[in-house]
Amino acid sequence: MTYTTPDEFVTRPDLHGTFGMTSSTHWLATASAQSVLERGGNAFDAAVAGAFVLHVVEPHLNGPGGDLTAIYATAEAPDAPTVLVGQGPAPAAATREHYLAEGLELVPGSGALAAAVPGAVDAWLKLLAEHGTWALADVLAYAIAYARDGHPIVARVATTIETVAGLFTEHWPTSAAQWMPGGEVPREGDLLTNPAYAAVLDELVAAGEALGPDASREAKIEEARVEWGSGHVAQAIDAFVRTPHRHSSGTDHAGVITAADLAAFRATTEPATTVEFRGHTVAKTGAWGQGPALLQVLALLEPLGDELLDPSTADGAHTIVEAQKLAMADREAWYGPGDVPLDTLLSAAYAEERRALIGERAAHELRPGDVPGREPFALPTMRTEYLPPALGEAPVGVGEPTVAAPAARAATTSAASRVPVAPAEDASPTGTAPPADRLAEPFTEPTGETRGDTCHLDVVDRWGNVVSATPSGGWLQSSPTIPELGFCLGSRLQMSWLDEGTASTLEPGTRPRTTLTPTLVLKDGEPVVALGSPGGDQQDQWQLLYLLRTIVGGYTPQQAIDAPALHTTSFPGSFWPRTWEPGGVVVEDRLGDEVIDALVARGHVVTRAGDWSLGRLSSVSRDPETGVLSAAANPRGAQAYAAGR
DSSP states (O other), X not given: OOOOOOXXXXXXXOEEESSEEEEESSHHHHHHHHHHXXXXXXXXXXXXXXXXHHHHHOXXXXXXXXXXXXXXXXXXXXXXXXXXXXXXXXXXXXXXXXXXXXXXXXXXXXXXXXXXXXXXXXXXXXXXXXXXXXXXXXXXXXXHHHHHHOEEOOHHHHHHHHHTHHHHHHTOHHHHHHHSGGGOOOOTTOEXXXXXXXXXXHHHHHHHHTTOTTSOHHHHHXXXXXXXXXXXXXXXXXXXXXXXXXXXXXXXXXXXXXXXXXXXXXXXXXXXXXXXXXXXXXXXXXXXXXXXXHHHHXXXXXXXXXXXXXTTSHHHHHHHHHHHHHHHHHHHHHOSSSOOOHHHHTSHHHHHHHHTTOOSSOOOSOOOOOOTTOOOOOOOOOBOOOOOOOTXXXXXXXXXXXXXXXXXXXXXXXXXXXXXXXXXXXXXXXXXXXXXXXXXXXXXXXXXXXEOOOOOEEEEETTSOEEEEEEEBOOTTXXXXXXXXXXXXXXXXXXXXXXXXXXXXXXXXXXXXXXXXXXXXXXXXXXXXXXXXXXXXXXXXXXXXXXXXXXXXXXXXXXXXXXXXXXXXXXXXXXXXXXXXXXXXXXXXXXXXXXXXXXXXXXXXXXXXXXXXXXXOEEEEEOTTTOOEEEEEOOTTSOOEEEEO
């Protein structure tokens, strides 16, 4: 059996050039970043400019109150992939005991109690200072103009605002004031302004310029970082969250974040975590993110035949999904802010041991591995119930998972292990699932519960600088808008469990385990691909398909992005209400009836999500030998674009 050849039909061409390439989830961010390259900026200048534009034009998917993870390599040190950590920690007062005393069993999916310290803005400023060349005022000019003068909103922004209009009107009036001008829901194409956020960006520029004309570019950016963490923004956040407001729990709570929390945070960098796969080095974050789970899957699949690495066949799809389940079980058991035993989890010996668990039938249980000399963490209490959408009762403004949960099925739980046992074949649903037409992503429930995605941005320049970044959090429906700032806080703390003793139990001052997971691929010590995708728990699952199809199958980037996608839901979701679907697989119908029926026959609980519904991949590439650059972008949703020359 040979690897499936790509479909002759592709939605758009792979772009090729030698000057610079940009790909992102919104055309205005792509255009802004490419404009910076055209005017002499490098990939880091361009990425920062594009990222701040994403805050403005995709406010339902990210914001300045959110977070950021990026991986980059410089032309001077191409063999040293570096992770930019813009994931803020839990506030000092975010104790497990406080949340339990508030009557909560889970960290809410929306509201200020879900907020980690905002990390995105400081991280972008750090990247600009250390590797950019442009002045802050020039980089921020694009975002300031769109925020002050307005930009025509895309359909998804209008739809998101419409679905949470009742929440805004009844519970979050400051959000209604910002996102529903004149009390009306904006329509696609309407100009939407955010003068408050434009003023915040002006303040950052002014803080640096106050140092005078003799101050260096870097010193001015550093002063802007100080202003962000200790000035007007921090004080406004501190004052605003003291007033209780509605959370996804259906109850009102005050936030615990303070100005001191913001002042104490500084973004950092660290070496990427890597594995070798078929002659390529794949670089990801550490295990404070989910990135190493992708590396674990690659280690599991490395020695298998090419036919088992083809997502378009029944054998390949089954093998890939089963490998994903094993890696995600380890994510739940081991990943978090503590000392994660990655040397063991990424070792060839561990992969060989785990590979033996991939059988002919779909696994329906969570099966984390054992690490010699280490006591396993407790597994969290896992739920199969999808909460019913009842206005005034149901979750509001929560989540990032890209596909709404399929119909929940009954499962029993072992009291000793707390690991759900496979459900009976005739088990009946125990919870309410979204209608079938809402399984394609992104989607926001009428009550505000979000099954959406986030943003992504890739840039490569003619000098060989390359960056892959996934900004997220702080979307307009995650908590009430702070009127003086024009944005709200994120909800990343929902990644943390209130169960005691898990690998990612809520702990003050520690980073929640994030789903943000960009990727950099190197060959012979040179970066050749930057890629990523929105999609919560699905981000690395979709990126894996891209890597297999390009590295093993010989697909071009655009062919790999366009090809039918699938992912598993057979592990606890990272987002409130933290449900899972034992044996669950979500597929695009284009995978074909023959393959889908074969997966069902092997025991997979398959959900069809439509023909073009899964995946938000984008990428840029560079051939070190020729200097030829390329870019590709996702056609699903008709919003992502690549540009370059």
